[in-house]
Amino acid sequence: MPYDEALERFEPVLGLETHVELGTASKMFCGCPTTFGAPPNTQVCPVCLALPGALPTTNATAIESTIRIGLALNCSIAQWCRFARKNYFYPDMPKNYQISQYDEPLCFDGHLDVEVNGEVVRIEIERVHLEEDTGKSTHVGGATGRIHGADYSAVDYNRAGIPLVEIVTKPVPGTGGLAPEVARAYVTELREVMRALGVSDVRMEEGSLRCDVNVSLMPRGSSEWGTRTETKNVNSLRSVERAVRGEIERQAAVLAGGGKIVQETRHFHEDTGTTTSGRSKEEAQDYRYFPEPDLVPIAPDVAWVARLKAALPELPRLRRGRLQREWGVSDLDMTAMRNADAVDLVEATVAAGAPPADARKWWMGELARRANELVVPLAELPITPGQIARVCALVGEGALNDKLARQVLEGVLNGEGSPDEVVAARGLRIVDDEGELSAIIDRVLADNAAAADKVRGGKIAAVGALVGGVMKASRGKADAARARTLILERLGVSE
Ligand SMILES: [Zn+2]
Numbered sequence: 001m002p003y004d005e006a007l008e009r010f011e012p013v014l015g016l017e018t019h020v021e022l023g024t025a026s027k028m029f030c031g032c033p034t035t036f037g038a039p040p041n042t043q044v045c046p047v048c049l050a051l052p053g054a055l056p057t058t059n060a061t062a063i064e065s066t067i068r069i070g071l072a073l074n075c076s077i078a079q080w081c082r083f084a085r086k087n088y089f090y091p092d093m094p095k096n097y098q099i100s101q102y103d104e105p106l107c108f109d110g111h112l113d114v115e116v117n118g119e120v121v122r123i124e125i126e127r128v129h130l131e132e133d134t135g136k137s138t139h140v141g142g143a144t145g146r147i148h149g150a151d152y153s154a155v156d157y158n159r160a161g162i163p164l165v166e167i168v169t170k171p172v173p174g175t176g177g178l179a180p181e182v183a184r185a186y187v188t189e190l191r192e193v194m195r196a197l198g199v200s201d202v203r204m205e206e207g208s209l210r211c212d213v214n215v216s217l218m219p220r221g222s223s224e225w226g227t228r229t230e231t232k233n234v235n236s237l238r239s240v241e242r243a244v245r246g247e248i249e250r251q252a253a254v255l256a257g258g259g260k261i262v263q264e265t266r267h268f269h270e271d272t273g274t275t276t277s278g279r280s281k282e283e284a285q286d287y288r289y290f291p292e293p294d295l296v297p298i299a300p301d302v303a304w305v306a307r308l309k310a311a312l313p314e315l316p317r318l319r320r321g322r323l324q325r326e327w328g329v330s331d332l333d334m335t336a337m338r339n340a341d342a343v344d345l346v347e348a349t350v351a352a353g354a355p356p357a358d359a360r361k362w363w364m365g366e367l368a369r370r371a372n373e374l375v376v377p378l379a380e381l382p383i384t385p386g387q388i389a390r391v392c393a394l395v396g397e398g399a400l401n402d403k404l405a406r407q408v409l410e411g412v413l414n415g416e417g418s419p420d421e422v423v424a425a426r427g428l429r430i431v432d433d434e435g436e437l438s439a440i441i442d443r444v445l446a447d448n449a450a451a452a453d454k455v456r457g458g459k460i461a462a463v464g465a466l467v468g469g470v471m472k473a474s475r476g477k478a479d480a481a482r483a484r485t486l487i488l489e490r491l492g493v494s495e
Pocket of ligand 1: 032049
């Protein structure tokens with residue numbers, strides 16, 4: 001069903017479950033390292049392989065990071081809680097249970113405010129809890145990479161036991177047609193909060209931030225919530241938006257045709273933007289949760305939690321508001337900078353002494369264009385905020401104009417050295433020697449006698465050709481405004 005029609009008939013209700021892999025040096029319950037991309041099964045030990053008799057111990061940094069996440073999301077922090085065993089069989093989970101938290105989450109009842117089209121939407125957070133990640137199965141031989149049709153499967157346990165924080169929202173009704181944008185804005189904001197806290201590298205493409213998107217529809221005018229589906233592991237911000245939209249359209253068509261929505265997990269397909277049915281959840285799985293007997297309860301000291309709260313960094317939304325005021329930029333400009341991942345770079349360039357408008361101009365203009373050409377993130381261009389600030393300073397003191405500055409940036413990006421080295425090596429400094437400039441003007445006036453006569457005769461517009469001649473003769477290195485003044489003086493004309 002077309003999206004607009006779906007929205008006329010139904011109100012979507014969103015829910016988001018986000019898993020964030022913490023960036024701790026070691027795993028959740030053992031001392032194994034957590035480096036991404038190591039050869040399979042090289043970061044394992046008896047504890048994370050669940051060999052008989054091995055006993056877990058809790059990673060204190062992971063507890064601290066989870067509490068900081070909870071505090072940043074305005075949650076209450078449990079004064080006492082336990083880990084629980086979630087029992088299910090899966091080949092990438094060596095214990096055949098996952099150590100998680102059940103009815104006693106470490107953090108609960110919070111919220112995160114996000115902005116969509118200039119409006120603030122409050123997303124209520126139900127819980128933030130801590131668990132361990134599973135290993136990773138690779139299915140070989142099938143067409144889709146899924147287990148169906150595969151010849152065999154291989155399991156890598158390097159990831160098994162890496163601390164994983166699960167952040168669950170309460171149902172979010174009332175967003176109407178903006179539901180896809182709200183979902184995306186939430187995950188974007190959450191990712192920025194994690195970055196600000198420094199608890200995870202939150203790389204969706206590497207799976208350190210994974211998102212499950214729940215959607216249900218209720219007929220307009222009804223107050224009874226519909227059956228929800230859960231779309232698993234949607235692994236980019238754009239996919240979050242598309243998955244919500246696709247699922248709204250699909251469910252609306254099913255309901256409008258007199259059908260029923262089945263409670264199930266669904267898989268998102270990047271190529272088509274649609275979802276297909278996965279595991280049915282109609283018969284709720286019984287995980288036989290029980291308190292983990294091998295670990296002591298967690299009882300965070302109230303004074304410690306207060307210290308963690310006091311030491312939280314400035315959170316992204318507040319920081320963006322402050323920078324926007326300090327830089328005097330519009331909502332639109334700020335959104336563009338945020339979408340280009342340029343906010344940190346502009347801030348660092350301003351901190352290095354550049355005027356905000358200039359810092360923004362270079363990062364969002366010349367450098368964004370270059371990053372786009374090279375298909376790399378802006379931050380990975382081989383140029384530093386300090387170097388941009390130096391170019392801005394050279395323009396500010398009149399040693400470079402914009403055209404020359406672009407050549408300097410090009411030189412730095414090509415690895416020709418610092419801005420000053422590029423200026424020296426390429427001879428880019430503006431001609432600021434009056435004698436040298438006068439000599440160039442003399443030559444240009446002699447070569448363009450007709451134009452000079454016109455200017456003398458009062459046709460001041462003709463001075464443009466003479467200034468152009470000076471710029472050409474100096475290979476762009478003359479100060480055009482200064483040249484114009486000197487030419488008019490020389491020809492005895494005043495404006
Ligand atoms: Zn281990």
